[in-house]
Amino acid sequence: MERGDRDDVSGAAVYQVGLDLRGRDCLVVGGGAVAQRKVHGLLAAGAAVTVVAPQCLPLPTEVTVALRPFADEDLDGVALAVAASDDRALNARVARLARKRGIWVNVVDDPQAGTVIVPAVARRGELQIAVSTGGASPALAKHLRERLEREFGPEYGDLVALLGELRAEWEPRAARAGVPPAARRAAWHEVVELPLASLIATGLGGEAAAQARAVLERALGGEDS
DSSP states (O other): OOSSSOSOOTTOOOOOOOOOOTTOEEEEEOOSHHHHHHHHHHHHTTOEEEEEESSOOOOOTTSEEEESOOOGGGGTTOSEEEEOOSOHHHHHHHHHHHHHHTOEEEETTOGGGSSOOOOEEEEETTEEEEEOOTTSOHHHHHHHHHHHHHHSOTHHHHHHHHHHHHHHHHHHHHHHHTOOHHHHHHHHHHHHTSOHHHHHHTTOHHHHHHHHHHHHHHHTTTOOO
16 A cells, blocks of 8 residues: 555555564554563564663563653654554554654554555464455454354464475476476465374374375486476
């Protein structure tokens, strides 16, 4: 979505993306429970986080904390700002300043005032399933995320790790063997149709890997190029 040239994102078709925030400076304005949750999410993404608030709840040691009111210059060099204070006027001010500078900003108490709407995310290892209502109902997004967490257990994190390992091993071999892209995609579709998650959940991770490898070997025509 365009930065700084709209009054809000109400009714907009939000384009879902994943931001690579590793090592990027991110600012959280506010020190309450909501701000604390935002900080943990940013840290999980590898961001370098600064919190500005007159007072705040305990935070991990890697967070830079400035116990004072927000100042305009706090936005200098920031890739993403989160307005998470309990002061709506302050959050709106942070949003206005960030938008003017072309900085992505998330506003917790008024999502349409920002340029980023953070979805509710169910995480299982490298697997992330995001749910967004475009800011219309954070409560519904949370409810659906909790349902997804019940449906997709920890075994899906292990499944993603397994598939990542197999892909790193097999794709170079398939390329050397001249397997066409369409045939490679078909092989992976066949792999993910296997009951791999169920096997992993019951402690049969080795069997899951063996079944997946058998499909991939067939796609190579039995040749180990």
